[in-house]
Amino acid sequence: MRLGLGRFLKILFSSFFIQTSWSFSTLQGMGFLFSLVSGAKKNERSKIMDTHKGFFNTHPYMSSYIIGAVERAYDDEQSSTEEIQKFVNIAQKSFASAGDLLFWEILRPALLLIGTILALKFGVIGPLIFLAVYTAFHLYHRIQGIYDGYNMKWDVIYTIRSKRFTTTQHTFELLGAFSSGLLFSLISLEPNYLLIIPLSILFVLLLLKKVPSVVITFVMILLIITIIWVGI
Amino acid sequence: MSAILISVIGAVILLDKYAFGEFGISQPLVTGAIIGALFGDIKTGIFLGAMLQLVFLGGLPIGRDIPPDGQLAGITGSGAFFLLRIANASGHALLIAMLLALLAAVVGGTLDIFTRHFNTKLFHMFLKRENRLATYHLLGLATAFIRGLCIFLPLFILASIIMVPTQFPRMSQDLFAIICLSLGLANAVYLFVKKSTVVYAIVGGLCGLAWVVF
Numbered sequence: 001m002r003l004g005l006g007r008f009l010k011i012l013f014s015s016f017f018i019q020t021s022w023s024f025s026t027l028q029g030m031g032f033l034f035s036l037v038s039g040a041k042k043n044e045r046s047k048i049m050d051t052h053k054g055f056f057n058t059h060p061y062m063s064s065y066i067i068g069a070v071e072r073a074y075d076d077e078q079s080s081t082e083e084i085q086k087f088v089n090i091a092q093k094s095f096a097s098a099g100d101l102l103f104w105e106i107l108r109p110a111l112l113l114i115g116t117i118l119a120l121k122f123g124v125i126g127p128l129i130f131l132a133v134y135t136a137f138h139l140y141h142r143i144q145g146i147y148d149g150y151n152m153k154w155d156v157i158y159t160i161r162s163k164r165f166t167t168t169q170h171t172f173e174l175l176g177a178f179s180s181g182l183l184f185s186l187i188s189l190e191p192n193y194l195l196i197i198p199l200s201i202l203f204v205l206l207l208l209k210k211v212p213s214v215v216i217t218f219v220m221i222l223l224i225i226t227i228i229w230v231g232i
Numbered sequence: 233m234s235a236i237l238i239s240v241i242g243a244v245i246l247l248d249k250y251a252f253g254e255f256g257i258s259q260p261l262v263t264g265a266i267i268g269a270l271f272g273d274i275k276t277g278i279f280l281g282a283m284l285q286l287v288f289l290g291g292l293p294i295g296r297d298i299p300p301d302g303q304l305a306g307i308t309g310s311g312a313f314f315l316l317r318i319a320n321a322s323g324h325a326l327l328i329a330m331l332l333a334l335l336a337a338v339v340g341g342t343l344d345i346f347t348r349h350f351n352t353k354l355f356h357m358f359l360k361r362e363n364r365l366a367t368y369h370l371l372g373l374a375t376a377f378i379r380g381l382c383i384f385l386p387l388f389i390l391a392s393i394i395m396v397p398t399q400f401p402r403m404s405q406d407l408f409a410i411i412c413l414s415l416g417l418a419n420a421v422y423l424f425v426k427k428s429t430v431v432y433a434i435v436g437g438l439c440g441l442a443w444v445v446f
Binding site: 053061109112113119126181227 | 250251252253254255256257259261262264265274275278279281282285286287289290299300327330331334335337338341348349351352354355358359362365366368369370371372373376401402403406407409410411413414415416417418419420421422423424425426428429430432433434435436437438439440441443444445
């Protein structure tokens with residue numbers, strides 16, 4: 001069984017809108033339903049509408065893996081509604097944690113760090129490199145996710161342990177650590193730059209104490225006002 | 233570039249935050265360059281965007297958690313700076329723009345909560361008229377766009393009319409860089425430096441220092 005190009009493009013395009021109507025009651029529920037309905041055959045739509053009207057939440061780039069598998073289940077007509085719902089419940093959590101870790105906690109900050117250093121040293125090349133590399137990674141997962149979901153059905157959940165996740169994660173962890181050190185290349189050899197040392201320690205302590213980021217933002221506002229008031 | 237036009241452009245770019253695509257275009261590093269180019273000073277735009285990016289490197293949107301809106305801060309900071317600079321000194325523009333950006337980040341997070349409550353109403357409307365799934369779902373684009381506009385419009389209009397008195401304190405680019413680099417360094421260490429990666433961070437640090445010295 002193959003997923004036609006037309007249906008694939010419909011699923012891909014609609015998955016870009018997965019979080020458009022993000023709400024506290026169903027989170028990405030309507031977005032997930034919208035994507036499923038967009039890619040479904042006409043005779044499957046009413047069944048999908050009846051089954052998937054509730055809560056759904058996963059990493060936005062990872063949703064394609066789940067959508068692909070669910071579309072296949074409806075095409076097969078071999079799985080019960082309960083089976084499909086059980087898969088969605090398990091898969092959304094697994095892909096959410098895998099996607100959050102890979103994209104939000106490692107890949108995006110690491111690429112932003114590299115892009116920032118390049119931007120401050122070489123100009124517009126920094127944002128361009130960030131966009132090009134980041135787009136390559138998330139589009140790969142969004143496109144391959146639909147095909148893998150459709151071809152592997154329930155087994156798609158095991159791709160979380162594949163190299164596309166683990167190797168990328170490991171590589172960008174190391175790259176992120178290297179770029180953290182490379183941030184020193186942005187300092188200037190002037191005495192007032194020594195202020196970076198106590199300020200960085202203060203911010204690291206706040207982050208380690210899990211102080212909410214809203215509080216850290218206010219600390220920064222207070223710091224700016226105080227430093228300017230004192231006249232450093 | 234008028235305050236209204238830059239507000240509309242900002243609100244459209246902000247859709248990338250979660251309403252459409254999440255391609256990374258709304259990250260401060262990119263928006264700084266875009267807004268800088270619109271105002272004809274891409275170099276300063278990149279500098280502002282890069283510095284704000286370091287501030288908002290963390291703040292991960294995981295689950296229901298809504299951290300301060302770094303993307304909103306990036307657009308506000310860069311846009312407000314260029315609007316303020318038309319009638320004010322650079323040091324004044326930088327100080328006011330950065331304070332506005334940080335406030336916008338916090339207010340933006342709160343406004344996000346209202347937007348998501350409104351989206352719940354859209355869901356209930358969809359339950360009453362199930363044949364209108366696409367309409368109610370895509371109306372989320374409008375709520376996200378209006379959220380951006382609600383923040384950008386007043387802040388950018390304010391930035392375009394403010395005249396800062398000359399004796400008012402200024403913020404130098406160096407001081408701005410020091411504060412942003414400090415938080416950026418802290419964010420990076422918190423995110424990436426662990427027992428298993430500390431060697432790479434030290435090697436990176438040595439390379440960075442060598443880059444500065446030579």
